[in-house]
Amino acid sequence: MCGIVGYVGERDCTDVLLDSLSKLEYRGYDSAGIAVFENGEITVEKAKGELKNLREKVAEHKPMGHCGIGHTRWATHGEPSDINSHPHGNKRVSIVHNGIIENYKDIKNFLIEKGYTFISETDTETVAKLLDYYYEGDPVDAIIKTLKDVRGAYALGIVFKDFPDRIFAVRKDSPLIIGAGDEENFIASDVPAILKYTRNYYLLEENEIATIKSDRVEFCDMHKLPIKKEVQVSNLDMDAAEKGGYEHFMLKEIHEQPNAVKTTITPRIVNGMPDLSECGLTLEALKNYRKLFIVACGTAMHAGMVGKYVIEKLARTEVTVDIASEFRYRDPIITPEDLVIVVSQSGETADTKAALHLAHDKGAKVLSVVNVKGSSIARESDMVLYTHAGPEISVASTKAFSVQMSVMYLLAFEMAYAKGHIDENECKRLTAKLAEIPDIIEKTMECEKKCKYVSSKLITAQSLLYIGRGLDYALSMEGSLKLKEISYIHSESYAAGELKHGTISLVEDGMPVIGVATQTELLEKTVSNIVEVKSRGAFTIAVCKEGTEFSEGVIDEAIEVPAMEDVLMPMLTVIPLQLIAYYTTVLKGLNVDKPRNLAKSVTVE
Numbered sequence: 001m002c003g004i005v006g007y008v009g010e011r012d013c014t015d016v017l018l019d020s021l022s023k024l025e026y027r028g029y030d031s032a033g034i035a036v037f038e039n040g041e042i043t044v045e046k047a048k049g050e051l052k053n054l055r056e057k058v059a060e061h062k063p064m065g066h067c068g069i070g071h072t073r074w075a076t077h078g079e080p081s082d083i084n085s086h087p088h089g090n091k092r093v094s095i096v097h098n099g100i101i102e103n104y105k106d107i108k109n110f111l112i113e114k115g116y117t118f119i120s121e122t123d124t125e126t127v128a129k130l131l132d133y134y135y136e137g138d139p140v141d142a143i144i145k146t147l148k149d150v151r152g153a154y155a156l157g158i159v160f161k162d163f164p165d166r167i168f169a170v171r172k173d174s175p176l177i178i179g180a181g182d183e184e185n186f187i188a189s190d191v192p193a194i195l196k197y198t199r200n201y202y203l204l205e206e207n208e209i210a211t212i213k214s215d216r217v218e219f220c221d222m223h224k225l226p227i228k229k230e231v232q233v234s235n236l237d238m239d240a241a242e243k244g245g246y247e248h249f250m251l252k253e254i255h256e257q258p259n260a261v262k263t264t265i266t267p268r269i270v271n272g273m274p275d276l277s278e279c280g281l282t283l284e285a286l287k288n289y290r291k292l293f294i295v296a297c298g299t300a301m302h303a304g305m306v307g308k309y310v311i312e313k314l315a316r317t318e319v320t321v322d323i324a325s326e327f328r329y330r331d332p333i334i335t336p337e338d339l340v341i342v343v344s345q346s347g348e349t350a351d352t353k354a355a356l357h358l359a360h361d362k363g364a365k366v367l368s369v370v371n372v373k374g375s376s377i378a379r380e381s382d383m384v385l386y387t388h389a390g391p392e393i394s395v396a397s398t399k400a401f402s403v404q405m406s407v408m409y410l411l412a413f414e415m416a417y418a419k420g421h422i423d424e425n426e427c428k429r430l431t432a433k434l435a436e437i438p439d440i441i442e443k444t445m446e447c448e449k450k451c452k453y454v455s456s457k458l459i460t461a462q463s464l465l466y467i468g469r470g471l472d473y474a475l476s477m478e479g480s481l482k483l484k485e486i487s488y489i490h491s492e493s494y495a496a497g498e499l500k501h502g503t504i505s506l507v508e509d510g511m512p513v514i515g516v517a518t519q520t521e522l523l524e525k526t527v528s529n530i531v532e533v534k535s536r537g538a539f540t541i542a543v544c545k546e547g548t549e550f551s552e553g554v555i556d557e558a559i560e561v562p563a564m565e566d567v568l569m570p571m572l573t574v575i576p577l578q579l580i581a582y583y584t585t586v587l588k589g590l591n592v593d594k595p596r597n598l599a600k601s602v603t604v605e
Contacts, residue, residue: 003072009184017070029072030080035087035094036068037164046085071096078121089128097124099153099174250394262438263388274414279383286418296343305474307408314416324351334362345400347375455583467496468516479577496529509537
């Protein structure tokens, strides 16, 4: 959500800022802007819409300088427009901001009384004007005074007219890193923005203030006491952040899933057994947990649903899955004997971070499953299991989901063994089956042509349903989310047995219904539900195991995936569901990687 960049050095600042912003387009945005020091003045250019609009505007008058900040905005306060775009400020100070200022109205009213006028509808402009109000020649003093008045989440990149050779940065509850180059330095909300220029960076902790010059970076706390930091080195692959010959990042990332899963699980299988001791999850610890809570948002929550089914089935331990944005508000009953597992691709999801803090307040240990090393959630957790999906650029998550599921399986197997519900032989057998999954995912990709054909039948649909039972229901939820978020077709998922409790009234002639039917014990019941919608005129599509037989006339189209043990089928079933969403969107001529209104990393509540 939103993207921040900043540069100070000898290069053409405008070129660096625009290039770096292009690497953050995956985060989701509706406008963009830059502020560059030009002949001692702060020159601001900004434009609504895609980054190309800003490029065109800049081409008319390119700000020439060596220090500046840039931003891609995802609207929270005020509609997308040139005026509401960042940077915000005046001739003395200009800022870019990710996050939400909760008390901006109070600040705005205070500043209006002091004679300030506002031109935008944003919460960000209030911070810029408050910085100006407090500024008396020392930028750090102004920042400290401002932050004492501000309540909310923020990552701020700041420039002051009196200091044209430096950028100031500070953060709270929103990510920001400082890139360390050779006689040039950067700020960015995510590592891919600066990979072209440097792999070295500093992690900025909450309420630490950074002063960034071309030859050095200085850090201090809110009392102006200096802080020493170690340089981190990113191991991200530049090529992984490019399309690599694929038409879209989403398709590339779908095809990267076999390697991502293999990279995630292989180091965690030792002598044929799952081994999560790297983070402190010993057999003794797993044995003693009373209950598990899995807390996540969106796709990560669906991975948690798979985890719930498998852990409860094998380890006979109660698991509650919560949407992170609701977790705090139901005042969950958590004890120190429980384990709270938070799942987040970015490791910065605001609602998931809040759930982590609540778990700690209740005295529970927190295990995070995240994809980004050094992210806020990872740093604040008691234990971390990193997934190894690599950069995921497309807003619609695919490979992150698969690696999150794979971690859930390892956890389920080891916990079941620790609690004595399966023996060593069974644990090794299940783990060996999981280890085979990357190769079987490759084989599953052979359904791509059929998925594209089925997608051609969906592009005119106004609405459709996904149905399933058990693990298939968890996958139908993910399939429905994928389709709606990128194709904009209204789609809902339902437990197949719930159809006749109201939802079946929506079924009309020609309405597509996708039945996920891979669970052997539940197949007969799921097929009965498919028959129910077929008899009411539905166009029926089944995602099923190879060799599944249906009575004549029940299924209009079947997409088969390799047959695997039922408990592991979600690892394969998700492939056609992702491909259906992808090809439906492509055939509709929509932007697959950057769907409207959505952001990759949701860093505000």
